[in-house]
Amino acid sequence: MPLVGIGDITRHAPAGVGAFNVILLEHAEAIVAGAEAADTPVVLQISENAVRYHGALAPIAVASLAVARAAAVPVAVHLDHATDRALVEEAVTLGLGSVMFDASALDDEANVAATADVVAWCHERGVWVEAELGEVGGKDGVHAPGARTKPHEAADYVARTGVDALAVAVGSSHAMTTKDAVLDLDLIAELHAAVPVPLVLHGSSGVPDDTLRAAVRHGMKKINIATHLNKAFTEAVRGHLDTHPSVVDSRAYVRVGRDAVAREVTHLLNVLS
Ligand code: G3H
Ligand code: ZN
Secondary structure (H helix, E strand, O other): OOEOOHHHHHHHOOOOEEEEEOOOHHHHHHHHHHHHHHOOOEEEEEEHHHHHHHOOOHHHHHHHHHHHHOOOOOEEEEEEEEOOHHHHHHHHHHOOOEEEEOOOOOOHHHHHHHHHHHHHHHHHOOOEEEEEEOOOOOOOOOOOOOOOOOHHHHHHHHHHHOOOEEEEOOOOOOOOOOOOOOOOHHHHHHHHHHOOOOEEEOOHHHOOHHHHHHHHHOOEEEEEEOHHHHHHHHHHHHHHHHHOOOOOOHHHHHHHHHHHHHHHHHHHHHHHO
């Protein structure tokens, strides 16, 4: 199955599309294994934070692309939360078919200008662009579900920037380790009616499964999940190390984490489909 563009996945998905963050090679392997078990397309995404962790984009991007090309289901590889234009250009050069350019920390006019510029550059190269309006909180680790994207501003933003998908603030917050986020489902429906491109839910780790299903029914399309997978990975590794205190070979416990992530991805893709 070839590496595909995220646009192909979102266009053909009957319901929600799972987009999961890759930090280590094992995340990419686990996400693809979980998607294969669910027989569902999936998005691997690499954030600017993950790039910072590795010190460069290329090693983790090239590894993710290789895992995607070998998958038995369609897989897209996407750059997530890039605030740096140079990183966007590097991602495209490496072969990523889509990027999120996150100018949401800027004021709205500056956000529009910077994003429109990135969109023009990417569209010349056939690359799909996601952007964000109405900052989804929690990127600094502080739970902040308060922001809301206004439908008329979202429609205006999409028209002025030409983005292919829009991340909106509807009650979720990044990096939650409990599943008790409350989403504004009426607002999701209003945004879906107002905006002609797919809507993206960030900070989905804190959203209960039933609410994820409802969010998709109300018009959310791309569902971004990172922290929940890290939690599954770390809990599994911790459990293994606790019960095998003399283990030395890192493959013995990393494999357990990888398997746990794969199981969660299968479960979540079934929730979203
Ligand atoms: O862009 C990535 C997502 O918004 C992940 O958020 O770690 O809260 O699931 P999360
Ligand atoms: Zn996010």
